[in-house]
Amino acid sequence: MQGASRTALATEAPGHPAVLASAEALDDLDELTIVARAQNGDVHAFEWLLSTHEGGVFRLAFRMLDDYAEAEDIVQETFIAARRGLPDLAAPQAFTPWLYRAATNKCFNNLRSRRRHPAAPDSFDDEPVPGGSHGASAVGEAELRNQWDARGGGICQDPALRYEAEAQMQALACLVRAVPAGPRACWLLRDVHEFSYTEIAAIVRLPESTVRGRIARTRRILAEGMEPWR
Amino acid sequence: MAMNEGQPRLGCGRIIDDVWESIDRPASIHERTCRDCQSARAALEHLEAVTRSMRDRDRSDPALRPSRRVRAAILMVARAEIRRSRRVPLGTTPRGTIDISEQALTGLIRFAASTLPGVRARRCTIAGTREPQTSPAGPPSTAAVDGEDVRITLTVALSSQVRIPATVTLLRERVGTIVQAQTGITMQQIDIGVEDLYDV
Incomplete structure (x- = not known):
């Protein structure tokens, strides 16, 4: 409202469920249309994008930083920056890599900040991190899983098989933590988040050949590390 | 290694x-x-x-999702920032001016467009006919909009099943009618841009 004498009319209309729900469901639309609407300031469209991508951004940040609270901070900072930057996004079809680029950069900045405060060192490009980036990290993830399992959310299957599968996933998560941050991001984006090599090259701003090399070396490290489980 | x-x-x-x-x-x-x-x-x-x-x-x-608190904080910031958009005056009463936010008006225009089968509204910009033309993808103008002199530019995706010229004509009529009925604004110019076709 611009002044005390002015009366606002239907200020919330764009985001009012009664208005939009009566016309169409966003789930029926293509993502390009939803991104365009979010660029145009449609809160409903932005909320749809948030619902669709918040989990993926969180999981990337969690595997990069190995810290639940810091991963939540990355999600919050990434989406607030994305909403502000959306009107300037020239290629709406590149929204998802653009979003993950912002998140990946924020993770790198967070890790660089850790390196300046060496209580929690994390290798960036070359040297593997012995035993993972944080000593307590495996415990943190295990605790999260135990909380979920205690609520009855676990997958129901043979306990011995389930234990072995869980142990293998924990071992892989531990190995991933020991990979330097740059290659780790490339591997996560390819093998976990399933971006193409071209998209990853755009996300991390590196030549595609470098990205391919980093991912191949990371796969080799991880495959060798998983040998005892075969 | x-x-x-x-x-x-x-x-x-x-x-x-x-x-x-x-x-x-x-x-x-x-x-x-x-x-x-x-x-x-x-x-x-x-x-x-x-x-x-x-x-x-x-x-x-x-357990590997952000908490609802994070989502609520993001949406609170988004809504607060979007509310600061320009306003379009609709009329004057003895108690003051009645206006509508530009975001509310573009929302109404998208709604009007989506009432037509085969039309998906994307971006919409609102300007006066005397203002320089701006792209829907470009930065929004900050100048106040004159409610007597409104021009909109709407980009849409159309179903590959519809006839484009007839649909665009219908769309222009539908948007003009609904906006006039809901706000009293008679738009001076409605520019429609078809930027994509989608398969049903």
Whole structure:
């Protein structure tokens, strides 16, 4: 409202469920249309994008930083920056890599900040991190899983098989933590988040050949590390 | 292992990437006879299986999602910032001016467009007919809009099943009618841009 004498009319209309729900469901639309609407300031469209991508951004940040609270901070900072930057996004079809680029950069900045405060060192490009980036990290993830399992959310299957599968996933998560941050991001984006090599090259701003090399070396490290489980 | 930029190679000279790329296919003649390739393939297949399990488990794991507090904080900031958009005056009463936010008006226009089958409204900009033309993708103007002199530019995606000229004519009429009925604004110009076709 611009002044005390002015009366606002239907200020919330764009985001009012009664208005939009009566016309169409966003789930029926293509993502390009939803991104365009979010660029145009449609809160409903932005909320749809948030619902669709918040989990993926969180999981990337969690595997990069190995810290639940810091991963939540990355999600919050990434989406607030994305909403502000959306009107300037020239290629709406590149929204998802653009979003993950912002998140990946924020993770790198967070890790660089850790390196300046060496209580929690994390290798960036070359040297593997012995035993993972944080000593307590495996415990943190295990605790999260135990909380979920205690609520009855676990997958129901043979306990011995389930234990072995869980142990293998924990071992892989531990190995991933020991990979330097740059290659780790490339591997996560390819093998976990399933971006193409071209998209990853755009996300991390590196030549595609470098990205391919980093991912191949990371796969080799991880495959060798998983040998005892075969 | 050193993380140099060269592709890692197996003892037989093949690069790991080639083995990975063919992991979904049956082993080649070379792979059936090469111990290096057999070993690498078995190790990578195992890694791929555990990675897939971890990926699927993580996606459905509610413990690996941000809390509702984070989502609420993001949306609170988004709504607060969007509310600061320009306003369009609708009329004057003895108690003051009645106006509508530009975001509310563009929302109404998108709603009007979506009442037509085969039309998906995308971006909409509102300006006066005397203001310079701006692209819907460009930065929004900050100047106040004159309610007597409103021009809109709307971009849409159309179903590949509809006839474009007839649909655009209908769309222009529908938007003008609904906006006039809901706000009293008679738009001076309605520009429609068809930027995409979608299959049903």
